[in-house]
Amino acid sequence: MYYFSELALTLNEHEEGVAPTDSRLRPDQRLMEKGRWDEANTEKQRLEEKQRLSRRRRLEACVPGSSCSSEEAEKEADTYTPLWFEKRLDPLTGEMAYVYKGGYWEAKEKQDWHMCPNIF
Incomplete structure (x- = not known):
């Protein structure tokens, strides 16, 4: 398949019992693998917006007037x-x-x- 090695072909195979954060569980990726391109793109956009919202919430957690400067708040927001x-x-x-x-x-x-x- 597409000149991939056997290892490359099996890297993204579903595995039972993995963490819910495992990248193999990405819904957009699964839709793409099934050839459902439009749905995959919509799902990818939803996930990206969810990530942006999460970042904004981390930024807001370091509010002005607290011990965080705006530069520190920016660093805090990017820290995972x-x-x-x-x-x-x-x-x-x-x-x-x-x-x-x-x-x-x-x-x-x-x-x-x-x-x-x-x-x-």
């Missing part, structure tokens, strides 16, 4: 804290990198996804 990764200095490269901090496999085993945001 991953659930299962943390940013650390890589001792080999001297650069910041995201490193797995644990918790995903335990949550998957228990099927406990209460900490996951509703991104779709």
Whole structure:
């Protein structure tokens, strides 16, 4: 199929029990895979607007007059804290990198996804 390797073809296959934030569950992507292009585009626009709203809410959480300056508010709005990764200095490269901090496999085993945001 389209000269993709077997690995490339299977990377986006559905898997039971994954986090509700798993990118394989993106509704726009699933619609596109089914050839429903117009619906996929509409869904993608809905998801993008949802992301914009989420960002605006983070900005509003850092209101003027609080300890946040407008520059800090902008940084705060763009800051996202991953659930299962943390940013650390890589001792080999001297650069910041995201490193797995644990918790995903335990949550998957228990099927406990209460900490996951509703991104779709």
